[in-house]
Amino acid sequence: MSIVKSLTGAQAAAEAMRQINPDVVVAYPITPQTPIVEYFAEFVANGIVNTETIPVESEHSALSAAVGASAAGARAMCATSSQGLALMWEIVAATPGLRLPIVMPLVNRALSAPINIHCDHSDVMGTLTLGWIQIFCENAQEAYEHMLLALRLAEDERVLLPVMVNQDGFITSHAVEPVKIYDDETIKKFIGERKLNRYLLDVDHPFTVGPLALTDYYFEIKKQQEDAIYAAKSVYLEIGKELSSITGKGYPYFEEYKASDAEAIIITLNSTAGTVKDVVDEMRNEGKRVGMIKPILFRPFPYAEVREALKNVSSVGVFDRSIAFGAYAPLYSEVRNALYDLPKKPKIQSYIYGLGGRDIFKSEIRFSFNELLDGKVDPNIQNYLGLRG
């Protein structure tokens, strides 16, 4: 049983949190994330969930409080965007180090300066080396379903790592779409209880969380953390399969749209994928073999699978909504890396678009597809879409 509701991406994330019914949600507002904790606070006020909400004075405190609650054994969550994530930074790194399964929706917004409230991916891309599992969502429906998947993935005994569930600021978070919400009881059963093998407040078996580890053990602890995020790759598929039995959908590492026989493929994250699919449909009608790939699981990155998906493609265009100043753009860099082992590599080029929330138009996507189809591809030139010269 399921019902279709008219929801924004923020509401969809809050709906998932309602069904998860966490023990603790730590709230601090930041545009465009604010509606997530606002909607959730309404559930708390109306007695729909049993959650303890903790309003705090900053994002640094928000994630700190969630870490404390999670270490004590609670299921704890918070949500943020851009500057908020930046202020959390110290704790963002500590959370996976402590192996705490906190799920945090991240509503992607451009990082200051200049100050900007609109969507790009400069907030999340800076966190990629810190050890969170990263999941990207195209629309409100995915934002809802991936929250459920993320919770199970985070808390899986073989993983025990935090997960960020990304959705595009305003474009997804504030736009209303029909969202299918699955039956509360079924989801409750899917989510289950958080399993703990020990309790922080057990005075008979005391232990220390987060002690000092210098030259003696730091290295070993980090290797364990690395193994855990690699383990997350297969666990993600396993849990996705379980969720499929409820939703009837697949949960692959990346979505392939008309990609199997495509000559030219555009790879892009989040909401832009929807626009690219539209262009793919139009150009397919004109007889052009174009397709799209949308990464969903971005950390751990599925290098081998991306390589396999691209091995017969002639040209690949990678669309990044952020700059990695002084380096290849983040998504381009991963895709380019993935192709290294192919004996016959596709041509590849990088497009940066949409910084600070600038719209991307179908005409620009079509222009890129035509460049890729014409073989006008140079891996060493940085291309920009929608930038004034």
Place this chain on the structure above:
Amino acid sequence: MSDKKGYKEIERGTILPAGTSREYKTGGWKVLKPVFDPAKCTHCMLCVVFCPDMAIPVIESKEGIQGKGGKVYKGWVRCETNFDYCKGCGICEVECPTEAIKMEREGF
């Protein structure tokens, strides 16, 4: 090789048994060392309370210890600083109302 555990053996997450800081002797960090003169001490316990490392041991003494003015202080009394943990911060010297503690350069 090493007697330390490998990454497959240690507990997951940054978790240790409780109280392991006892094994981590930070006394080697100090530059200044508190020199305690029992003859000036009234066993008021201010140094004990203010010590951030709990490096001043306290015992219960029935026979008592001779302190300031030749008086014998019975009950809870402080002992010599535990130099395994004293980092030499000097807070005890500042707090001592009877000037029974003086910070001195170590090893000079």
